[in-house]
Amino acid sequence: MPASVSGEELERLHEQRVLWLERIEGPVVALPTEYPDGYLVPRHSHSRSQLLYASTGVVLVTTDAGRWMVPPEHAIWLPAGVHHAVEILGAVSMRSIYIAPDARDGLPTHLHVVTLTDLMRCLILEAVTLDDNPPPGSRGSLVIGLLLDELGNLPEQPLGLPFPADPRLAALCRRFIEEPSPHATIDEWAAALAMSRRSFTRSFQRETGLSFSLWRQQACLFAALPRLADGEPVTSVALDLGYDSVPAFTTMFKRMLGVSPRFYRSGVLVKGVGE
Incomplete structure (x- = not known):
């Protein structure tokens, strides 16, 4: 899908690809x-699991369960059947590996973001150059087999932002995402819902699977990553998000x-650059 075509053409090509994936x-x-930049891959699902890797740019994946940020040098595992939309932040070169549920025993069953190993990154880039369904024993088949083995070695990262089902709590979460701040407190949110601190803490953990503190940190991270990927100075991003200092933001x-x-910087993770 070349970046020069219109959004309407991209959507048409995307629909054709989903149908093709179901047949191959x-x-x-x-x-x-x-x-x-700015393109929205419409909500869809497929019968294969997907390992989605953006070699440049940042993508934001939205599902019924929440939102997941996929920065450079990371990938997201989308189990088969999960409905999702993908927001493109910066020009994105996407490399996707679609895996049949019976391709290998023990494939992950939950949606999560992973850090790519150097080996997996090379295997993904090599896999997209191969012919479809290479014969057993061929070089292509060996690459695919090693790729499936390496899936189990990818470290999981806490880059999800699950949304609660409770509508009042979900409304607070959405407002926070619009204006994130590291200074939001449990007491403020509990008071807004007319709940005790203890009841709110239990409810938030039950609804999202995360503590309020961790969810707040991840929401701030979601707001920061696209701006950093666009090349904005760390100082302006940190202060705009409400951090008292750049070191405090850097620590988080x-x-x-x-x-x-x-x-x-500019959508690319630059290795070897000091702080």
Whole structure:
């Protein structure tokens, strides 16, 4: 899907691809796609699981259960049958691996973001150059087999932002995403819902699977990553999000992603750049 075509043409080509994926045989299908900044891949699902990797740019995946950010050097695992839409943040070179549910025992069953190993990154880039359904024993078949083995070695990252089912709590979460702040407190949210602190804490954990503090940090991270990927200075992003200092923002960022926010620049993770 070339980035130069119109949004309407991209949508038509996307619909054709989903239909094609349902017809093609073989355990693994690898496809490259180029998307322009701001494009929205419409909500859809497929019978294969998908390992979605954006080699450049950032994507935001939305499902009924929440939203997941996929920054550079990461990928998202979408189990078969999960309805999802994909928002493109910056020009994105997407590489997707579609895997049949019976391709390998023990495939993950939950949606999550992973950090790519150097080996997996190379295997993905190689897989998209292969012919569909390579014969057993061929080089292509060996690449696909190693790719399936390497799935189990990908470290999971807490880059999901699950949404609660309770409409009042969900409304608070949506308002927070529109104006994230590291200073929001449990007491403020509990008071807004006329709940005790203890009841709110239990309810939030039950509804989202996360503590309020972790959910708040991830929401702030969601707001920061696209801006950092566009090349905005770390200082302006940190202060706009309400952090008292750049070191405080950097500490949160490194705790969540394991790298400094200065590693993110123009949609590409630049290795070897100091803080």
